[in-house]
Amino acid sequence: MFETAATTLDWLGVIVFTVTGALVASRKEMDIVGFAVLGTVTGIGGGTLRDLLLGSPVFWTREPAYLLTCLAVSAAVFFAAHIPQSRYRYLLWLDALGLALFAVAGSERAWQAGVGATVAVAMGVITATVGGIIRDLLGGESPVILSREIYASAALAGAITFVALTAAGGPRELAVGAGFLVGLLVRAASLRFGWALPRYRPRPGRPV
Amino acid sequence: MFETAATTLDWLGVIVFTVTGALVASRKEMDIVGFAVLGTVTGIGGGTLRDLLLGSPVFWTREPAYLLTCLAVSAAVFFAAHIPQSRYRYLLWLDALGLALFAVAGSERAWQAGVGATVAVAMGVITATVGGIIRDLLGGESPVILSREIYASAALAGAITFVALTAAGGPRELAVGAGFLVGLLVRAASLRFGWALPRYRPRPGRPV
Amino acid sequence: MFETAATTLDWLGVIVFTVTGALVASRKEMDIVGFAVLGTVTGIGGGTLRDLLLGSPVFWTREPAYLLTCLAVSAAVFFAAHIPQSRYRYLLWLDALGLALFAVAGSERAWQAGVGATVAVAMGVITATVGGIIRDLLGGESPVILSREIYASAALAGAITFVALTAAGGPRELAVGAGFLVGLLVRAASLRFGWALPRYRPRPGRPV
Numbered sequence: 285m286f287e288t289a290a291t292t293l294d295w296l297g298v299i300v301f302t303v304t305g306a307l308v309a310s311r312k313e314m315d316i317v318g319f320a321v322l323g324t325v326t327g328i329g330g331g332t333l334r335d336l337l338l339g340s341p342v343f344w345t346r347e348p349a350y351l352l353t354c355l356a357v358s359a360a361v362f363f364a365a366h367i368p369q370s371r372y373r374y375l376l377w378l379d380a381l382g383l384a385l386f387a388v389a390g391s392e393r394a395w396q397a398g399v400g401a402t403v404a405v406a407m408g409v410i411t412a413t414v415g416g417i418i419r420d421l422l423g424g425e426s427p428v429i430l431s432r433e434i435y436a437s438a439a440l441a442g443a444i445t446f447v448a449l450t451a452a453g454g455p456r457e458l459a460v461g462a463g464f465l466v467g468l469l470v471r472a473a474s475l476r477f478g479w480a481l482p483r484y485r486p487r488p489g490r491p492v
Numbered sequence: 493m494f495e496t497a498a499t500t501l502d503w504l505g506v507i508v509f510t511v512t513g514a515l516v517a518s519r520k521e522m523d524i525v526g527f528a529v530l531g532t533v534t535g536i537g538g539g540t541l542r543d544l545l546l547g548s549p550v551f552w553t554r555e556p557a558y559l560l561t562c563l564a565v566s567a568a569v570f571f572a573a574h575i576p577q578s579r580y581r582y583l584l585w586l587d588a589l590g591l592a593l594f595a596v597a598g599s600e601r602a603w604q605a606g607v608g609a610t611v612a613v614a615m616g617v618i619t620a621t622v623g624g625i626i627r628d629l630l631g632g633e634s635p636v637i638l639s640r641e642i643y644a645s646a647a648l649a650g651a652i653t654f655v656a657l658t659a660a661g662g663p664r665e666l667a668v669g670a671g672f673l674v675g676l677l678v679r680a681a682s683l684r685f686g687w688a689l690p691r692y693r694p695r696p697g698r699p700v
Numbered sequence: 701m702f703e704t705a706a707t708t709l710d711w712l713g714v715i716v717f718t719v720t721g722a723l724v725a726s727r728k729e730m731d732i733v734g735f736a737v738l739g740t741v742t743g744i745g746g747g748t749l750r751d752l753l754l755g756s757p758v759f760w761t762r763e764p765a766y767l768l769t770c771l772a773v774s775a776a777v778f779f780a781a782h783i784p785q786s787r788y789r790y791l792l793w794l795d796a797l798g799l800a801l802f803a804v805a806g807s808e809r810a811w812q813a814g815v816g817a818t819v820a821v822a823m824g825v826i827t828a829t830v831g832g833i834i835r836d837l838l839g840g841e842s843p844v845i846l847s848r849e850i851y852a853s854a855a856l857a858g859a860i861t862f863v864a865l866t867a868a869g870g871p872r873e874l875a876v877g878a879g880f881l882v883g884l885l886v887r888a889a890s891l892r893f894g895w896a897l898p899r900y901r902p903r904p905g906r907p908v
Contacts (some may be wrong), residue, residue, distance in 0.1 A: 315692070434731075436737050485729065529845070556816050638862075
């Protein structure tokens, strides 16, 4: 049951992030191969870095269904991206959903690989944010991770929730569900209400 | 014979991409160490990511001749880059040649490592395009992969040709030669005649 | 004793580069999580790529103290960055210190892993420069590695000094100390006196 839950999160995250990558391709008016490249890189980027850092086999090299799914989803966006009224709003909300899914899925994979709690949380944040970073760098978008709202912090909150509950011996379905909800709600509240952490403020009149 | 053919492609691809990286360094008027860094990173970048993703030892860590060749080629470009009339045209055509070489060499290495056809094609595309992506990001050039012409698609065509012929049991020399030619001709035709795939077009009057 | 020396260099380098990453976060007026992300990525980025390329376990995945130190240092910078008069000058000098530390630490780790002299030098340069490259790309700063002064060359000088003395069978404390001093002095002299290597100059009146 749990293996199913974690794998389901992973699959949903890949699909959702692939859509955000393909939406960036649509904003840049790329051709269908551009959609496929940007969609796929966004969908599998975070999990790929996680697996490399853990020394695990990279997940999609053993399971071609991931790549084929990314290609199919990207192609679907190519033909359907004109339907939503505002693609950038969709992109932000899907990105929030993917962030929450991958924060838990990334921490869980790392925890299964036997690392400690700190490293597991870091892997959750890396899995959740790296796909979007690559998408924004390659697509020439302003990186969402540097936006004024709460972003990496939401992934951090979700990953900490999952790892804390798991380390405390809580039921894994609970840890997965709670981590996902915490990550999603923090990011959604930030998007909806403009929540932000206090920023560093330089002293006036000093050179930077 | 075949091992020779694949290794030859790999070596030629490294040399050709190193030249393109050093040409970008010349456009940015860097010093000779800048030439060496940008040339080497471009020459070995794609194969490095391929080996990391496959879990294979990174090819140049066992064989210092690759690094030494990249350094020598970069230094040669430092002293000879003033000779061609238009460095950017050379850069584009050499990049096309490297793309076709690496699309086949990358797929072939992946196929030898035992992955399936889909993943082998993806590794061909990654090997062929990642060096140029790093070169353009570090050199501050507009990324060739996002250009209006056919680029990643040419690598894709070459890799698919190689993998399809290999999977069909065709002679390997034929698969290598045909994959290389298909990749090169598609990219060359695109450069020469401005070939492009249809692009995504937003509906007029809608927000992006 | 030597293991202590090499590990000490590594720790110092991580701390110093974390400070430079957090200083970039302060220049961008990020929140505390932004400080933590940019500081940590800068502190561990170079060593992470080195370990991946060598096929070694990534150093911080086995030792959570590295991540926790990066977080503590980033938080300290968040609350103290207003103290220095010119943060950018601090950033450049700390970056020089980190560069010299990591050029030696990176070469030494690679040498211990059994690679040849050429590859060990390359690993020193990679370890010393990649953290700063990621910092500048993510932080939107002009990349220090592309600056007009000597930068990668200083790492190269330090790494060559260390590897040459080690390969010649010199005492390791000497090799470590000499490599560090050479790297630091070359970079410091370049910062202080504007030292630079001759740059590529295009012929006038020719297209680029």
